[in-house]
Amino acid sequence: MMIKIVHEDKSPAKGLQQFFKQLLKLQEIDALFLPVRLKESNSIMPSLVTDPERIEDAVPFSPAFPINSARMVSRLSYKASKRKTAVVLRPCEMRAFIELVKLKQGSRQELILIGIDCPKALTSSDYAAYTKKDPLEDDAYIEAIFSQKIETLNGFQFSTACDTCENPFPVNTDISILLHGVDLSDGMIAESKSDDGRLLLESLKMPEAESPENRDETMMQIKEANSKANKIMMEDIGARTDSIVKLNTFFDQCINCYNCRNMCPVCYCKECVFNTDVFNHQPVQYLQWAEKKGVSSCPQIRCFIILPGWRI
Amino acid sequence: MEKFEPVIIAFVCNWCTYTAADLAGTSRLSYPDNIRLIRVMCTGMVDPQYVIKAFLEGADGVLISGCHPGDCHYINGNYKARRRIKLLKEILPRFGIEKDRLRLTWIGASDGIEFAEVMTKLNDQIIEMGPSQTRLSKAI
Numbered sequence: 412m413m414i415k416i417v418h419e420d421k422s423p424a425k426g427l428q429q430f431f432k433q434l435l436k437l438q439e440i441d442a443l444f445l446p447v448r449l450k451e452s453n454s455i456m457p458s459l460v461t462d463p464e465r466i467e468d469a470v471p472f473s474p475a476f477p478i479n480s481a482r483m484v485s486r487l488s489y490k491a492s493k494r495k496t497a498v499v500l501r502p503c504e505m506r507a508f509i510e511l512v513k514l515k516q517g518s519r520q521e522l523i524l525i526g527i528d529c530p531k532a533l534t535s536s537d538y539a540a541y542t543k544k545d546p547l548e549d550d551a552y553i554e555a556i557f558s559q560k561i562e563t564l565n566g567f568q569f570s571t572a573c574d575t576c577e578n579p580f581p582v583n584t585d586i587s588i589l590l591h592g593v594d595l596s597d598g599m600i601a602e603s604k605s606d607d608g609r610l611l612l613e614s615l616k617m618p619e620a621e622s623p624e625n626r627d628e629t630m631m632q633i634k635e636a637n638s639k640a641n642k643i644m645m646e647d648i649g650a651r652t653d654s655i656v657k658l659n660t661f662f663d664q665c666i667n668c669y670n671c672r673n674m675c676p677v678c679y680c681k682e683c684v685f686n687t688d689v690f691n692h693q694p695v696q697y698l699q700w701a702e703k704k705g706v707s708s709c710p711q712i713r714c715f716i717i718l719p720g721w722r723i
Numbered sequence: 724m725e726k727f728e729p730v731i732i733a734f735v736c737n738w739c740t741y742t743a744a745d746l747a748g749t750s751r752l753s754y755p756d757n758i759r760l761i762r763v764m765c766t767g768m769v770d771p772q773y774v775i776k777a778f779l780e781g782a783d784g785v786l787i788s789g790c791h792p793g794d795c796h797y798i799n800g801n802y803k804a805r806r807r808i809k810l811l812k813e814i815l816p817r818f819g820i821e822k823d824r825l826r827l828t829w830i831g832a833s834d835g836i837e838f839a840e841v842m843t844k845l846n847d848q849i850i851e852m853g854p855s856q857t858r859l860s861k862a863i
Contacts, residue, residue: 649817652817652818653817653818653819654818654819654856655778655779655818655819655820655856655857656819656856657819658818658819684770684772689770689772
């Protein structure tokens with residue numbers, strides 16, 4: 412089932428806020444997890460909203476992407492809460508969360524997964540700079556990004572991960588919010604993808620919509636362009652890391668802070684080997700290495716952390 | 724030219740291959756002394772990081788040797804090792820480490836002769852491949 416999300420002012424941002432407000436007012440939904448603009452700040456953070464009036468600060472479509480929310484949703488759902496929460500996730504967050512569900516680090520049982528067409532993102536530092544330099548209004552951003560008219564945002568390049576993403580469309584959802592290939596002046600579309608999603612959309616009593624005509628074609632174009640960029644990026648990285656010496660050079664700025672491990676939602680081990688005694692060597696061991704080689708860098712091994720797939 | 728003496732690290736299972744090495748010893752069979760055995764309780768505990776670290780530290784070859792499929796003392800440890808090695812063989816060549824430098828074998832406790840043969844053959848293969856680039860470049 413598809414319904415139309417419209418706003419009397421033809422404002423997509425307000426239309427979405429109204430949609431989420433109505434959703435939160437439903438008896439079936441106890442809380443809504445989505446990006447919210449913090450008070451007296453330009454920062455946008457994933458937040459859990461229970462008061463429908465506070466939805467006016469929600470900004471589900473913005474270039475801010477401070478954290479992949481999959482890990483937060485995993486924390487919200489790994490044990491039963493006896494409450495129903497609707498979570499609004501970007502496609503990459505959704506895929507990461509589904510992986511965590513497979514690893515029993517989250518559950519869909521008490522969640523309604525709402526996927527959105529990806530609004531792309533700037534890196535966190537670029538986003539902070541962008542907000543200080545005449546940022547676009549929320550509506551203007553949505554219109555610009557989903558009309559595919561902009562390559563950069565006020566001179567800021569979108570994150571490489573976004574420009575090379577081959578699947579920026581919602582999958583594995585209960586409800587998908589579609590903007591690509593949709594005439595935004597006529598409203599956005601919410602599509603149910605499961606029985607739970609369909610029942611919720613039915614209770615909203617909003618006008619039904621038809622499948623957007625240009626969507627498949629638009630999706631294909633985006634996929635092709637991003638796949639091409641992805642291939643170029645992979646070839647470039649491959650060429651820069653095709654030997655151990657080059658790999659070490661690639662990571663020569665690494666200080667073993669393990670932030671990549673903490674940020675990546677699918678670095679999923681509950682107990683990380685890097686926190687165990689495996690690398691907690693005896694002092695004499697370091698001195699022996701230094702004596703053996705003449706010089707031994709500390710931290711010693713930097714390219715370990717990126718080699719994936721330890722826990723198979 | 725000086726003869727190339729490779730460094731080969733072998734992670735061997737306590738219950739099978741290590742016992743086979745013991746048998747080879749008591750049977751007075753010789754095998755190349757540049758293979759350094761590290762006894763582990765099961766090949767299932769050989770973390771891929773141990774293998775990668777060995778290569779980064781300059782090992783020319785790494786051998787993991789455990790019980791035959793179905794004979795694992797801990798039921799399925801050798802299957803876990805097999806999956807990890809398959810993955811490592813995918814990953815290592817991307818960083819310039821030839822996949823043939825990593826080897827997985829099954830050697831039972833009574834296979835002392837096979838143990839000595841496998842070690843000799845592996846040593847010959849690594850000598851043929853030459854020193855690893857990490858040893859040459861002192862990667863870490």
